[in-house]
Amino acid sequence: MPASHSHSGILLAAMVRVTMVIAMVMMVMVMVSGEKKHDYGDALRKSILFFQGQRSGKLPANQRMKWRGDSGMRDGARHGVDLTGGYYDAGDNVKFGFPMAFTTTLLSWGVIDFGRGMGDQLNEAVQAVKWSTDYLLKTTSVPDVVYVQVGDAFKDHGCWERPEDMDTDRTVYKVDKDHPGSDVAGESAAALAAASIVFRYRNPKYSRLLLRRAVEVFRFADRYRGAYSNSLRAAVCPFYCDFDGYQDELLWGAAWLHKATRRRVYREYLLRNQKVFGADDSINEFGWDNKHAGINVLLSKEVLMGKIDVLQSFRRNADDFICSLIPGASRNQLENVQYSPGGLLYKTGGSNMQHVTSLSFLVLAYSNYLSHARKTVSCDGFSNSAASPSLLRRLAKRQVDYILGDNPMRMSYMVGYGSKYPKRIHHRGSSLPSIGTHPRHIGCKGGSVYYLSSNPNPNLLVGAVVGGPNRTDAFPDSRSYFQESEPTTYINAPLVGLLAYFKSHPVV
Numbered sequence: 001m002p003a004s005h006s007h008s009g010i011l012l013a014a015m016v017r018v019t020m021v022i023a024m025v026m027m028v029m030v031m032v033s034g035e036k037k038h039d040y041g042d043a044l045r046k047s048i049l050f051f052q053g054q055r056s057g058k059l060p061a062n063q064r065m066k067w068r069g070d071s072g073m074r075d076g077a078r079h080g081v082d083l084t085g086g087y088y089d090a091g092d093n094v095k096f097g098f099p100m101a102f103t104t105t106l107l108s109w110g111v112i113d114f115g116r117g118m119g120d121q122l123n124e125a126v127q128a129v130k131w132s133t134d135y136l137l138k139t140t141s142v143p144d145v146v147y148v149q150v151g152d153a154f155k156d157h158g159c160w161e162r163p164e165d166m167d168t169d170r171t172v173y174k175v176d177k178d179h180p181g182s183d184v185a186g187e188s189a190a191a192l193a194a195a196s197i198v199f200r201y202r203n204p205k206y207s208r209l210l211l212r213r214a215v216e217v218f219r220f221a222d223r224y225r226g227a228y229s230n231s232l233r234a235a236v237c238p239f240y241c242d243f244d245g246y247q248d249e250l251l252w253g254a255a256w257l258h259k260a261t262r263r264r265v266y267r268e269y270l271l272r273n274q275k276v277f278g279a280d281d282s283i284n285e286f287g288w289d290n291k292h293a294g295i296n297v298l299l300s301k302e303v304l305m306g307k308i309d310v311l312q313s314f315r316r317n318a319d320d321f322i323c324s325l326i327p328g329a330s331r332n333q334l335e336n337v338q339y340s341p342g343g344l345l346y347k348t349g350g351s352n353m354q355h356v357t358s359l360s361f362l363v364l365a366y367s368n369y370l371s372h373a374r375k376t377v378s379c380d381g382f383s384n385s386a387a388s389p390s391l392l393r394r395l396a397k398r399q400v401d402y403i404l405g406d407n408p409m410r411m412s413y414m415v416g417y418g419s420k421y422p423k424r425i426h427h428r429g430s431s432l433p434s435i436g437t438h439p440r441h442i443g444c445k446g447g448s449v450y451y452l453s454s455n456p457n458p459n460l461l462v463g464a465v466v467g468g469p470n471r472t473d474a475f476p477d478s479r480s481y482f483q484e485s486e487p488t489t490y491i492n493a494p495l496v497g498l499l500a501y502f503k504s505h506p507v508v
């Protein structure tokens with residue numbers, strides 16, 4: 001919307017703001033006055049269980065998602081490397097390293113900040129991190145090389161096959177000195193560093209291994225600079241093409257290495273490169289491609305704890321970002337995020353729930369940092385008071401509650417949670433008969449009949465959160481609407497931390 005400079009325009013804008021504040025207050029009152037409480041503990045357990053459904057490789061004896069079997073058992077073999085394990089990113093059977101690393105970073109951050117609230121699910125969450133880090137240790141085992149993808153995404157997407165049957169080319173793609181990938185390597189370093197904190201006291205030896213590897217991978221990412229979508233364009237685009245440049249992943253990697261090591265070199269790296277890398281750009285984005293808002297929130301903790309004042313500029317950016325999410329507020333003319341009529345945060349570009357969970361995670365993490373520091377955020381145009389930690393917690397909780405069922409469709413967007421949830425998710429393994437009930441091979445095109453069927457999926461991918469409703473809160477529950485009906489690991493990863501917090505703090 002263009003800014004209005006006329007007097008009446010300003011008055012109108014002020015009235016709109018007051019109305020929005022009143023609307024928000026009423027929303028909160030409705031929530032307090034007795035909407036059905038959600039079972040955050042149940043949702044937490046399911047959100048973690050989902051990751052078992054995405055597992056690749058040899059499944060362990062304690063696998064609880066029983067309809068899955070071993071898959072991708074020869075990944076890497078033709079190239080003389082063991083690349084078995086890891087997670088499929090979504091409803092297909094490719095192992096995409098870039099979103100997998102981001103998923104791992106976010107799962108780790110959730111355990112670090114909110115593990116305390118997980119109760120008996122803490123160990124399950126730690127195991128979900130480890131399934132990924134065991135794989136990342138394989139993809140980074142050769143110095144100055146990162147294996148970034150297993151599977152030909154075009155061929156894989158041309159089939160509708162169970163992972164256990166998969167017979168498309170398991171091509172291995174890598175970045176190295178001559179074909180750099182600072183984005184995927186930087187994110188891998190971030191993931192390894194973040195996970196090293198998760199394992200610091202649980203498994204010190206493993207933690208040291210992760211951290212050592214993070215340092216090496218970051219050095220490679222920084223020394224040989226470039227975007228992996230230039231080096232490997234034909235393989236990784238348009239799937240997880242790095243649209244946003246690799247600079248944010250270098251800052252993100254350095255930020256996590258700083259958190260894990262407390263070493264001055266990383267702090268200096270951040271300060272030296274913040275401007276060079278355009279860290280003031282797109283500060284209200286956070287996802288597998290863009291890390292800026294995450295960098296600012298993560299580093300703000302240091303500032304708010306009064307430890308490292310030189311990082312103040314990151315906090316200013318984080319404050320700007322936070323204000324951009326509050327209806328009716330803003331700072332420094334940063335554009336406000338949109339909400340659907342039913343109250344769901346909405347960004348264009350498909351698979352909207354990834355934005356909902358990742359941005360809500362940052363809001364909640366920031367609210368905790370502010371609480372501990374007894375600080376608030378001052379936003380322009382936001383009545384006369386500042387945005388308090390409790391307002392931010394309510395904002396994040398509203399998004400989580402929308403996912404769990406407080407929405408115009410009156411359904412949960414998490415499979416297996418509540419009485420109404422998505423039944424026809426865009427997910428090969430979930431939609432095809434399991435290998436237990438149908439042991440015979442189903443080939444590439446053999447699955448089409450299941451894809452096209454209007455029947456519900458036979459296998460519940462419990463805990464999977466799908467891409468979600470469109471901007472008018474409508475949800476078709478159809479496999480062919482993949483932007484709405486496909487789950488991804490990076491939708492769930494930030495949600496785990498959110499659910500852990502609301503499980504232990506159901507009233508905010």
Ligand SMILES: *[C@@H]1O[C@H](CO)[C@@H](O)[C@H](O)[C@H]1NC(C)=O
Nearest residue numbers: 469470471472473474475476
């Ligand atoms: C959302 O989906 C509904 C039902 O499928 C459709 O009628 C509506 O036009 C869609 N809205 C937008 C903005 O795409």
